Amino acid sequence: MKILVVDDFSTMRRIIKNLLRDLGFTNTTEADDGLTAMPILQAGGIDFLVTDWNMPGMQGIDLLKAVRADENLSHLPVLMVTAETKREQIIEAAQAGVNGYIVKPFTAGTLKEKIDKIFERIDAG
Amino acid sequence: MEYLNNNELLDVARDLVLALETNDEKQAQIHLADLTQAQESDLFHEVGTLTRELHESLNNFNVDPKLINMAQHDMPDTRARLNFVIKTTEEAAHNTLELIDKTLPLSDSLKDTAQKIEDSWHRFRMREMGVEEFRTLSNEIESYMPNVKIHADQIHENLQEITLAQGFQDLTGQVIRQVISLVGEVENNLVELVKIAGKHKTENKDGNKADLIKAEGPQIDKTKANVVNNQDEVDDLLSSLGF
Numbered sequence: 559m560k561i562l563v564v565d566d567f568s569t570m571r572r573i574i575k576n577l578l579r580d581l582g583f584t585n586t587t588e589a590d591d592g593l594t595a596m597p598i599l600q601a602g603g604i605d606f607l608v609t610d611w612n613m614p615g616m617q618g619i620d621l622l623k624a625v626r627a628d629e630n631l632s633h634l635p636v637l638m639v640t641a642e643t644k645r646e647q648i649i650e651a652a653q654a655g656v657n658g659y660i661v662k663p664f665t666a667g668t669l670k671e672k673i674d675k676i677f678e679r680i681d682a683g
Numbered sequence: 684m685e686y687l688n689n690n691e692l693l694d695v696a697r698d699l700v701l702a703l704e705t706n707d708e709k710q711a712q713i714h715l716a717d718l719t720q721a722q723e724s725d726l727f728h729e730v731g732t733l734t735r736e737l738h739e740s741l742n743n744f745n746v747d748p749k750l751i752n753m754a755q756h757d758m759p760d761t762r763a764r765l766n767f768v769i770k771t772t773e774e775a776a777h778n779t780l781e782l783i784d785k786t787l788p789l790s791d792s793l794k795d796t797a798q799k800i801e802d803s804w805h806r807f808r809m810r811e812m813g814v815e816e817f818r819t820l821s822n823e824i825e826s827y828m829p830n831v832k833i834h835a836d837q838i839h840e841n842l843q844e845i846t847l848a849q850g851f852q853d854l855t856g857q858v859i860r861q862v863i864s865l866v867g868e869v870e871n872n873l874v875e876l877v878k879i880a881g882k883h884k885t886e887n888k889d890g891n892k893a894d895l896i897k898a899e900g901p902q903i904d905k906t907k908a909n910v911v912n913n914q915d916e917v918d919d920l921l922s923s924l925g926f
Contacts, residue, residue: 565853567852567853567856567857569849569850569852569853570850570852570853572849573846573847573849573850576843576846577843577846577847580843610853611898612857612898612899612900613898617898619896619898641853641854641857641900641901641902642898642899642900643901643902643910643911643912643917644895644896644899644902644909644910644911645909645910645911645920646895646896646909647895647896647898648911648917648920648921649920649924650896652921652924652926659917659921660914660917661911661913661914661917662850662853662854662901663847663850663851663854664847664850664914665847666843666844666847668914
């Protein structure tokens, strides 16, 4: 299981990576916005995407849409971890096909819960 | 009175001199009045131009909604944002320090007990320990082991919370970026103002349409109707959408 963590703040990437490591996901890689994330995703081998929304270059919502539009990536589970809390934004993300939405600041418990839920759904088919 | 050019002025002046030389007081008065009027007309013309330009400048100033929006909304908003930065960094620092305060006694107690057991163990190895004392040591070791696990778990949990507390850097960083961008906009608008004042009017930029899903970073005013306040509200909203 290889996870790509996309956030423009290196501190937040580190926090998420540390928490993922605690949850047993030791194989992670990083990108600082959608533009740098897309080539990594297209190169293959990523099983799970954790992305911020508000980033310079390519925003997380556009990355999500690009992933869903790419036939090789369209089924990739995407978890958004973001400070964006407007209802319109959450609805937009849901409509774009996000698998989970976590608002910052968040807890280790919330991250675990959402990841577990995403995998439960995938396993259920 | 219409504007007089140089030659016309010169003609009037010559007529005036002639009238004065010939002591024709009446004619001299008329020519003098002509000259004064011509000068006044020039002045009125200039004042008129200036007034019109000032009026246009003020109009431009008034109709630029960006400036008004900045003064009425962005500036107070920026103060709130910077206060949010102070509050968030303060909370994170206290949170971290509190967790450190909770963690240090745990590691200290582990170390102290280990030291005590080590000393006793050394005496036992040197055969300096009686049966009764060994029984006490044995009990101490037995109760120490689960304690190590409990303490280590607690230390791990505290360190994880310290890790999470560092999220303030991202949250405040997003806000500070917005403030930097506002300062840039204010600077640009001041330059525009200077240009308007300098009679070099530039055309208005397009009005910025409010984009409902545009990234905004952390919401400072949590009372806004279209903003969720916590993870539970996100979950509720998503489940209402069939998630």
